[in-house]
Amino acid sequence: MIRRFFVGLLFFLLISCGKNEKPIVAFYYWKTIFKLSPAEKEVLRDNKVSKLYIRYFDIGLHPETQDPIPMSPIRFQENAANFDIVPVVFIQNKVMSLPRLNIDDLAQKTIRLVEEMNAKNKIAVQEIQIDCDWTLKSKDNYLRFIEQFKKLSKKKLSATIRLHQVKYFKKTKIPNVDSGVLMYYNMGTIANDSLNSIYGKKVAERYLKSLKKYPLHLDFALPIYSWAIHIREQKVIGLRSKLNVNELKKDANFEKIGTIFFKVKKSNYKNGVFYEENDLLKIEAISSEDLIEMGNDLDKNLVHAPREIIFYDLDEFNIKNYEKNIFKQVISCF
Template identity: 35%
Template sequence: MKRFQLLIIFLTIISCSEKQRHPYTYYYWKTNLAFNETEKKALNQSTAPYLYTRFFDVDKLNGKFEPVAVITQDKSFQTDKKIVPAVFITNRTFLNIKKEEIKFLAQSIHQLIKKKIADYTLKIDNEIQIDCDWTAGTKDDYFLFLKELKKISGKQITCTLRLHQVKDKNLMGIPPVEKVYLMCYSTSSPLENSDINSILDVNILKNYLFKLEEYPLKKIEVALPIYSWGIVTNHLGKHKLINALSKKNLTNPNFNKISESEIEVAKDGFYFGSFLNKGFKIKVEEISDEQIEEVIEFLDKKLNAYIIIYYQLDSKFVYGRNFQKI
């Protein structure tokens, strides 16, 4: 009997220590749909049957709704994954919007999605994802838009969920959808003077999601960052971003090394497509596998089974990573 009890305890320990494996895939957020060999390989190795693909953005310009950066397609964009159309809508689109305009906006977005599907004969899943950083002031109109889009399209409408919308759920409201995508990045602004990683600071994320298990919607998928950038600071302390920089890009005889992730420009010149003066500083922010693992371990205590969507599918970000081991 004693041996049997010890065996049960041992098996329980082993079971609890086993890491939960999550199906994973990617966001594709480029205007031109095109794959190189690295991206094809990464997508083929992913274990979820979807690719979340940005179709266009929507903004309000001079009082009118406008599609921005609508996708084009290259012949290299071929995949067996089902495409989930994603549309980013600026929050200001819903400021002072009229009820009749909400229906017009939903109809227009649905029609443009249908056109792009037909133009490129894309294999589509029965879902449309809307990405909007709504606020307390726009939530009612945004939520009405989501309902209208569902009615017009007949599709499953899902939406993204930002960290502050979880923490302040009573103020921000709960979107009228069955499933949301929790965006576990952008934990602070990269344009503020700070020593923390603005893409993902795990302690800040844990603070925002401390009561995630109490969120009323129980179907939550998770978006995790794999992107990187460089934050350039000029002599006046003003910042700008250079996308897709990594620490390996900081090796240059015209740079003075400050730390593993920060340099000071020692000679005026063009670097990474921008003219930078002597004395400008560049700080690289990127995401390690260890940070991703820590976030997953935290979320596993808060959520049931979920899919991971990495942002984003780009050879600069997927090369050398093995997500099946994370």
């Protein structure tokens, strides 16, 4: 009787531990050269990060022939063999929208280039990820591409998923992949208003309840980047990366005129971009409180816990804006 009690107790504890197992921390790496800075290496060590999702190349359209071509392939200046690498291929939606797209040819060429890059850099991979914000127009081509890619690659295949593809999955369909990564950002419209297009709780709430009905296993990608929306005469003229409030405060050419707005005091060049006098910059960023809120809101609406939380993206400019233990804090929400 006592033996049965202890066997039952052990079984209960094992189940409890399984339920409470936290997701791992992973990062996207979205530069064209792979070389980790000391600060980036430190954050990987501190968070025991073993998995990196590295953008290998984009697929866009040739400006003249309108044929699919690889763009901006990454170059490895540092050995990545110490990490579990997942190559990510970003495919522009206009590629998948081509009316006579040669799916088989595109899948074969994409796999071949990934394999060549792996061989050249002595990287062994178990998984490949396809990143594409497909639409109803491009859906059929995209789903066929995924089927062919999975058959030819013989690797675990994951795909990025957007919020609208979760809520309306009966229309947008679900790609035949082993798992998905929900991109929990870029929720709003890039505009000259006071709203944050990267993340907004009210926007997110329109989609969160749909997570319980989505049949594909999802991990989550959370944003740690910031950018500035460049506004001239009340019109958005571009997005400027690697800018935040602290960066602009240090520059005498810019004057803070609100919580997130800066005005150009004097025409100047900054980071290779020309700013006219009286232009506006609207800073959009994600706070530590935002990240904790995201984690808690996602956890409340899940059927199955994520295996990974992937932060976008690993860059010294991004990580220096957060306290050292923020990534562990977010993981503890699940």
